[in-house]
Amino acid sequence: MSFLADNFPLLRDAFLTTLSLAVVSGICALVIGTLLTAMRVSPVAPLRGAATFYVEIFRNTPLTVVFFFLAFGIVEIDLQFPTRFITAVAALALYTAAFVSEALRSGINSVPPGQAEAARALGLDFRQTLGTIVLPQAFRTVVPPLGNVWIALAKNTSIAAGFAVTELTAALQRLTNENANQLLLVFLAIVVAYLVITLPSAWLIGVIERRTAILR
Amino acid sequence: MTSSNGEPLVRLSGVNKWFGELHVLQDIDLQIARGEVVVVIGPSGSGKSTLCRTINRLESIEKGEIAIDGVKLPDEGKQLARLRSDVGMVFQSFNLFAHKTILQNVTLGPIKVRGTSKADAEKRARELLERVGVSAQADKYPAQLSGGQQQRVAIARALAMDPKVMLFDEPTSALDPEMINEVLEVMIGLARDGMTMVVVTHEMGFARRAANRVVFMDGGRIVESADPETFFTNPTSDRAKDFLSKILNH
Numbered sequence: 415m416s417f418l419a420d421n422f423p424l425l426r427d428a429f430l431t432t433l434s435l436a437v438v439s440g441i442c443a444l445v446i447g448t449l450l451t452a453m454r455v456s457p458v459a460p461l462r463g464a465a466t467f468y469v470e471i472f473r474n475t476p477l478t479v480v481f482f483f484l485a486f487g488i489v490e491i492d493l494q495f496p497t498r499f500i501t502a503v504a505a506l507a508l509y510t511a512a513f514v515s516e517a518l519r520s521g522i523n524s525v526p527p528g529q530a531e532a533a534r535a536l537g538l539d540f541r542q543t544l545g546t547i548v549l550p551q552a553f554r555t556v557v558p559p560l561g562n563v564w565i566a567l568a569k570n571t572s573i574a575a576g577f578a579v580t581e582l583t584a585a586l587q588r589l590t591n592e593n594a595n596q597l598l599l600v601f602l603a604i605v606v607a608y609l610v611i612t613l614p615s616a617w618l619i620g621v622i623e624r625r626t627a628i629l630r
Numbered sequence: 631m632t633s634s635n636g637e638p639l640v641r642l643s644g645v646n647k648w649f650g651e652l653h654v655l656q657d658i659d660l661q662i663a664r665g666e667v668v669v670v671i672g673p674s675g676s677g678k679s680t681l682c683r684t685i686n687r688l689e690s691i692e693k694g695e696i697a698i699d700g701v702k703l704p705d706e707g708k709q710l711a712r713l714r715s716d717v718g719m720v721f722q723s724f725n726l727f728a729h730k731t732i733l734q735n736v737t738l739g740p741i742k743v744r745g746t747s748k749a750d751a752e753k754r755a756r757e758l759l760e761r762v763g764v765s766a767q768a769d770k771y772p773a774q775l776s777g778g779q780q781q782r783v784a785i786a787r788a789l790a791m792d793p794k795v796m797l798f799d800e801p802t803s804a805l806d807p808e809m810i811n812e813v814l815e816v817m818i819g820l821a822r823d824g825m826t827m828v829v830v831t832h833e834m835g836f837a838r839r840a841a842n843r844v845v846f847m848d849g850g851r852i853v854e855s856a857d858p859e860t861f862f863t864n865p866t867s868d869r870a871k872d873f874l875s876k877i878l879n880h
């Protein structure tokens with residue numbers, strides 16, 4: 415146990431890095447994903463096309479490849495993110511946004527079309543109809559699938575380990591390299607650290623799901 | 631702001647619409663005067679609901695022209711939204727906003743579209759809910775109300791916009807028989823108060839009591855158009871005679 419205490423600063427920093435990777439890219443993914451979804455249901459065909467193209471590209475590309483591209487690929491066109499952390503956030507957010515958009519779109523499809531029709535008949539424009547009537551109802555039905563996306567994102571942060579961000583999985587690699595005899599203990603500590611993020615999330619998702627359950 | 635005198639409030643001229651191969655509206659010409667109550671009847675698939683929905687462009691049309699209060703229906707965007715706000719619509723399936731309370735359902739349009747203050751919108755909403763007899767339900771959600779109550783709220787929601795004309799698309803077809811009358815009474819009240827109304831319905835009793843004119847549709851065409859007395863007692867077309875014999879003799 416003294417081994418864990420000795421390495422506490424590393425583990426703590428790694429945990430906080432993982433957590434902030436997940437939270438920051440989660441928020442960005444939610445924003446981008448919502449915009450993408452708005453584009454995908456808009457009456458403007460080029461917007462629909464562009465958003466669908468985006469989603470299909472990112473949904474069907476391995477996350478590691480997205481990381482590679484943002485870390486090294488864009489240097490070719492003289493672009494670079496200021497820090498490795500930001501590179502990781504960008505990769506995670508751009509990738510996860512595609513899944514957020516898919517979840518939201520399925521939620522929008524679950525809102526009866528009569529709801530949007532009634533809003534349009536009142537004189538609400540496209541943005542108001544989407545923002546006041548359709549999305550709030552869609553968000554409620556997408557809590558479970560968005561929860562899955564969030565948990566997947568929390569675990570996907572581990573890819574950043576391969577791109578020189580010292581988060582939990584990188585800490586795992588470093589500690590096991592240096593302390594081969596403590597392998598199980600290190601594994602245990604890292605798994606517990608991930609669970610500290612994902613288990614309360616799963617519980618919270620359940621609470622939100624019950625709170626927002628919609629009356630039909 | 632073109633409230634000219636002789637001009638009809640709603641004017642459809644040469645309106646045609648196709649659903650793929652199906653020619654659902656064929657050369658529809660219809661003029662509705664201010665304060666007139668027009669009941670549209672006809673068999674299923676005759677195009678009567680589609681006709682109703684084209685008037686606020688929930689359905690687009692391929693040919694022809696629709697004008698409301700002298701203004702041609704714009705294609706999309708802000709102008710269409712503004713025009714729609716002057717046209718109240720009541721749906722067969724009520725379509726109350728499921729995540730909003732009854733009061734919020736009625737205040738939403740005035741607040742979002744007209745920019746009315748929340749206090750004013752709520753005051754007016756409570757008056758309207760009182761008028762349609764559901765004021766006690768103001769803080770409930772739509773799913774907690776009966777179908778008849780929901781439909782009366784839907785009427786109040788449309789009225790809150792002070793529309794120039796109200797469209798009713800089979801407003802009682804999804805209701806239990808015992809709830810139909812409470813909705814019809816509200817509609818008859820509106821007709822008495824001089825509201826311009828287009829009502830797609832199977833309720834012949836309503837047509838007799840409240841309509842100025844009955845429009846009979848079949849196969850996407852207006853077959854006959856007459857005052858209710860003439861239409862029900864002495865229809866001219868064979869199709870209308872056949873239709874009436876089927877629905878009135880049982």
